[in-house]
Amino acid sequence: MSPALLDIRGLTMSFGGLVAVDGLDLSVDTGEIVGLIGPNGAGKTTVFNCVSRFYEPDHGTISFKDRDITGARSHEIILLGIARTFQNVELCRSMTTLENLLLGQHVVMRGGLIRDGLRLRGAAADEARATTRADEIIELVGLTGHRDRVVSTLPFRLQKLVELGRALVSRPALLLLDEPTAGADHRESQVLADLIRRMRDRFDLSVLVVEHDMSFVMGLCDRLYVLDFGRRIAAGTPANVRNDPVVIEAYLGEPQRGVSDA
Amino acid sequence: MVVRGLGTRGRALAPYVLGLAALLAFPPLLGSIPGVAPGYILYLVSLALIYAIVAIGLGVLIGYTGQISLGHAGFFAIGAYTSALLTLRLGVPFVAALVVAASVSAAVGFLLGLPALRLSGPYLAVATLGFGLAIPQLVVWQGSWTGGSSGLHGLPPASLPLGALTIVFRTDGDYYYLAAGVLILLTIFARNVVTSHTGRAFIAIRDSEIAARAMGVDLVRYKTTAFALSALYAGIAGSLYAHVLHGISPEDFTVLLSVDFLTMIVLGGLGSVGGALSGALLLTFLQNALTRLPVVHDFKNLYIVVLGAILILTIAFLPHGLAGVARSLRLRWAARPRDGAPRVDQIVELGEGSGVR
Numbered sequence A: 001m002s003p004a005l006l007d008i009r010g011l012t013m014s015f016g017g018l019v020a021v022d023g024l025d026l027s028v029d030t031g032e033i034v035g036l037i038g039p040n041g042a043g044k045t046t047v048f049n050c051v052s053r054f055y056e057p058d059h060g061t062i063s064f065k066d067r068d069i070t071g072a073r074s075h076e077i078i079l080l081g082i083a084r085t086f087q088n089v090e091l092c093r094s095m096t097t098l099e100n101l102l103l104g105q106h107v108v109m110r111g112g113l114i115r116d117g118l119r120l121r122g123a124a125a126d127e128a129r130a131t132t133r134a135d136e137i138i139e140l141v142g143l144t145g146h147r148d149r150v151v152s153t154l155p156f157r158l159q160k161l162v163e164l165g166r167a168l169v170s171r172p173a174l175l176l177l178d179e180p181t182a183g184a185d186h187r188e189s190q191v192l193a194d195l196i197r198r199m200r201d202r203f204d205l206s207v208l209v210v211e212h213d214m215s216f217v218m219g220l221c222d223r224l225y226v227l228d229f230g231r232r233i234a235a236g237t238p239a240n241v242r243n244d245p246v247v248i249e250a251y252l253g254e255p256q257r258g259v260s261d262a
Numbered sequence B: 001m002v003v004r005g006l007g008t009r010g011r012a013l014a015p016y017v018l019g020l021a022a023l024l025a026f027p028p029l030l031g032s033i034p035g036v037a038p039g040y041i042l043y044l045v046s047l048a049l050i051y052a053i054v055a056i057g058l059g060v061l062i063g064y065t066g067q068i069s070l071g072h073a074g075f076f077a078i079g080a081y082t083s084a085l086l087t088l089r090l091g092v093p094f095v096a097a098l099v100v101a102a103s104v105s106a107a108v109g110f111l112l113g114l115p116a117l118r119l120s121g122p123y124l125a126v127a128t129l130g131f132g133l134a135i136p137q138l139v140v141w142q143g144s145w146t147g148g149s150s151g152l153h154g155l156p157p158a159s160l161p162l163g164a165l166t167i168v169f170r171t172d173g174d175y176y177y178l179a180a181g182v183l184i185l186l187t188i189f190a191r192n193v194v195t196s197h198t199g200r201a202f203i204a205i206r207d208s209e210i211a212a213r214a215m216g217v218d219l220v221r222y223k224t225t226a227f228a229l230s231a232l233y234a235g236i237a238g239s240l241y242a243h244v245l246h247g248i249s250p251e252d253f254t255v256l257l258s259v260d261f262l263t264m265i266v267l268g269g270l271g272s273v274g275g276a277l278s279g280a281l282l283l284t285f286l287q288n289a290l291t292r293l294p295v296v297h298d299f300k301n302l303y304i305v306v307l308g309a310i311l312i313l314t315i316a317f318l319p320h321g322l323a324g325v326a327r328s329l330r331l332r333w334a335a336r337p338r339d340g341a342p343r344v345d346q347i348v349e350l351g352e353g354s355g356v357r
Helices: A044-051 A076-078 A098-103 A115-119 A124-138 A156-168 A186-203 A214-220 A238-242 A245-252 A255-261 B002-007 B010-032 B037-064 B071-088 B096-116 B121-141 B170-195 B196-206 B209-216 B219-245 B257-269 B273-291 B304-315 B321-334 B344-350
Strands: A006-013 A016-026 A033-037 A059-064 A082-084 A174-178 A206-210 A223-228 A231-236 B161-163 B166-169
Touching: A006 A156, A016 A033, A016 A044, A016 A059, A016 A174, A016 B071, A033 A044, A033 A214, A044 A082, A044 A174, A044 A206, A044 A238, A044 B161, A044 B196, A059 B096, A076 A082, A076 B209, A082 A156, A098 A115, A098 A156, A098 B196, A115 B170, A115 B196, A124 A156, A124 A186, A124 B196, A156 A174, A156 A186, A186 A206, A186 A214, A206 B010, A214 A238, A223 A238, A223 B219, A231 A238, A238 B321, A245 B304, B010 B037, B010 B170, B037 B071, B037 B170, B037 B196, B037 B219, B037 B273, B071 B096, B071 B121, B071 B219, B071 B257, B096 B121, B096 B219, B121 B257, B170 B196, B170 B219, B196 B209, B196 B219, B209 B219, B257 B304, B257 B321, B273 B304, B273 B321
Parallel strands: A033 A206, A033 A223, A082 A174, A174 A206
Antiparallel strands: A006 A016, A006 A059, A223 A231, B161 B166
């Protein structure tokens, strides 16, 4: 079997005395949709921030396409082929939907102060190409009617979609989605699951998704990892995880605990 | 190529054409008014145009990239002194001296951009303020070759070689056209930058550094670029300033001038090239008008008080400055009821307080 697309080994990250992620092993294969679940504060977003190099892990290695990216810098990650979204949305608020998706193509466009300032040959063609690409993605995620709206005027649920589009537009090999269903109702979540599956098939994507919504991940993911207090307590297919007594005890079976931990 | 940049935006072309026509027609119109000596007014407008160059560069840094600078008088001084020393002491031609002055200023801007990577908000403001305070002090300290506190005087007139013939700038009217020409080119350049790939990266840094990094924007590269670009503008302006005045002294580059520059772009509207331009023109004329008031003989610092009042009032009541006022008037005009109800898309547009344009 070929090595995994994303391979995390022994990842440990602590803040002061609190160990947020503790010796985590996790892998995503090409074409897989993998879920990362667990109660609030289990360390899911910390894993994302380590992979996208916003955090410096204490121990462990992160390999992508067989290459160690533990030393890479945060702005280099998207160029390597990993794009992400954020739990609470990090959009450029004063820009329109289209402009955000053009920013998403920052690394695939050529730039340069002199070239841009003098409008040298190629700059306009580059911009036109990027706009065509952005329009395709805007249509795919269903934001055509909001293309030229400033994103700060959009409701949260649509802002999440703009972020999804912005991550997708850079043609990543791996998409990191942090709670994509936030702000969506049950029906919208199902539409979103369908969209993520279609994106995977159309763009040869692999997806790692952090989520709270159980029915969403159970229906969407090929495999799941369950985190609790930074440790991996279970991994496997949704069916296996659902029936794992450790998971039921830690997370699924005792909703009160999930609340008190939050 | 510059012209092509204009041609691609049909609707945005109109203000440029009007502005250009106004700039060209201004001196003859002024001369035709009986009883007015155009020389001094043209000199004053030239100064305003030179300050506008600084304001436009500073606007790219503060308005688009979100990085504050309270030290731009320092870059202005570096440009002025480099150009003055080269032409006066070494006999370097004006154009070559301007290019060197701009490059030196941009290089210092790049270096000042490096600490900006670790500092933000008030900390960056204090660091750049320190830079602005230090430059005139350094000039006085190195008095043996900079002329010290008495300054440098008697600069040769600026000249522009155009093939076989050379244009020499002698009168205030000549310098007016020089300043206006440089301003037009630099306005187009700035406008092209902020509406391009590079400008989008600047705005992304202003809106969310986290988003910018996640989208692959190298903060080191773009923050230092923004600092170097705005310092380049200030350096070019400083070089013109030295030649329009035929001389400079450290007193021309106090911290108050840095505050002046900041007020120009706040009054004009952050994130707007046209706003920076109008702010610079307004403030230069206001300062001159105030010195003519009789009360000023007793109260020499009236301008500083007025400057402070303008800053406070603009931030409180016109957060988008004059450019914001112009924009909302334009949108209201576009959305005025015609053939019954206004169009829906125009109402939507009205609701957006975008700072991008």
